[in-house]
Amino acid sequence: MKLQVQVSIVDVSTTKKVPVQDFKDTTFISRDTILSCHLGVDQHELPDDRGEAIALMSKALLSFLKKRYESGNLVGAVGLGGSGGTALIAPALRSLPLGVPKLIVSTVASGHTAPYVGTSDLVLFPSVVDICGLNSVSRVILSNAAAAVAGMVHGILMESNVSDETATKPTIGITMFGVTTPCVNAVKERLGKQGYETLIFHATGVGGKAMEELVREGFIQVTFSWNFDDKTQDLRQQCLFFVEFLMSHSFVCI
């Protein structure tokens, strides 16, 4: 099935203003339009300081994407940037809900990505060469990135509204850490038999933060983290005690 979506090019430049222009099959959204989403109608001025200008444009892009998404006019977002561009675009894309396709072709995809990705599903696509015009390498990279976004958007639009059997049951977030895997799996299995959905988070890196984020977003109603400080207790006992507790008590939303 062939699907078509309207593609808009969004100008988030902070140096010189790009003149309003329409390309074949795409809409051009000027930076004035983006800025007025955040600052209000007819307010398009950027601060002279480059850092302040970038921070303001990033917030304005966030407001713009939020409005577009909430009005049902956004199915995916793709950015393109070096380290500065990625820092400007990432917070705005990250603010879109989990599952909304979000991707940045970036020079900083191979490096310390946590400041850009955080606990989100933002995909950083390695640019390999610098973002500086078309050449034999960037043509390959940009084609693949565009095809990836097209695939994701196609998937979202084709998605059937299958009802989620577990949607009405409380979801439990559990942290897992290497050696605790067998025990967490046992907890997961037992909770699963009782009809509860579990989400497992790796207790290294951003796993814990991701769990907290999903609690805030309402995906998770109950959490269970190992207490490694209390070494006098057998982990398995703690775990079984916890499951018994869950089975005999009502869940309390946190």
Place this chain on the structure above:
Amino acid sequence: MKLQVQVSIVDVSTTKKVPVQDFKDTTFISRDTILSCHLGVDQHELPDDRGEAIALMSKALLSFLKKRYESGNLVGAVGLGGSGGTALIAPALRSLPLGVPKLIVSTVASGHTAPYVGTSDLVLFPSVVDICGLNSVSRVILSNAAAAVAGMVHGILMESNVSDETATKPTIGITMFGVTTPCVNAVKERLGKQGYETLIFHATGVGGKAMEELVREGFIQVTFSWNFDDKTQDLRQQCLFFVEFLMSHSFVCI
């Protein structure tokens, strides 16, 4: 246009062996098959040491993917892993040529990704939750990742064999670093007018390594890196001198 490709599930487990099984529409490739690619026919034994076993399986996967690609039976590769799984799969996927769709749904996409991505176009797709069964979050993530790979593979298969005008001309790699952007752009413009293709690399992070990699792969025939040590010379003068040099001399392959 509807395209169909054969999907194979590859077992790279290093702990217990998964029994050979065929799923609907997919082929299951056992770890014995993978190991025999590297060790030789009928040699399927893994070392007892977990680290050694993972290292061996990683090399075996690399050999398997290489053979599949070289025989024209591979159009893309997608992996799934925590930190251990990502470390096992990444070198094998990275070894596939630039442009071959390669993606890992990974718990370590938000963090220090350079050891996994290196200078390649390997995409790390954040798993958000741990790789541990299906739930309301992982269903969304895995659907998007699968759709992204499907989009990329579709793009590759649909790609028309448009001849690259610049393919027969030497390609020049240039490093760029913030303040040198205007000058590098001037060099690029001037070289472009003469019909040479330029590839720009950010001189921070992995840019320089990526350039070296593309030199080794034969994408780049000439390189130009700024010499920041020599502060007595005007950068613009150096740059113009370089361009004059290029214009008046034959290129020498490095």
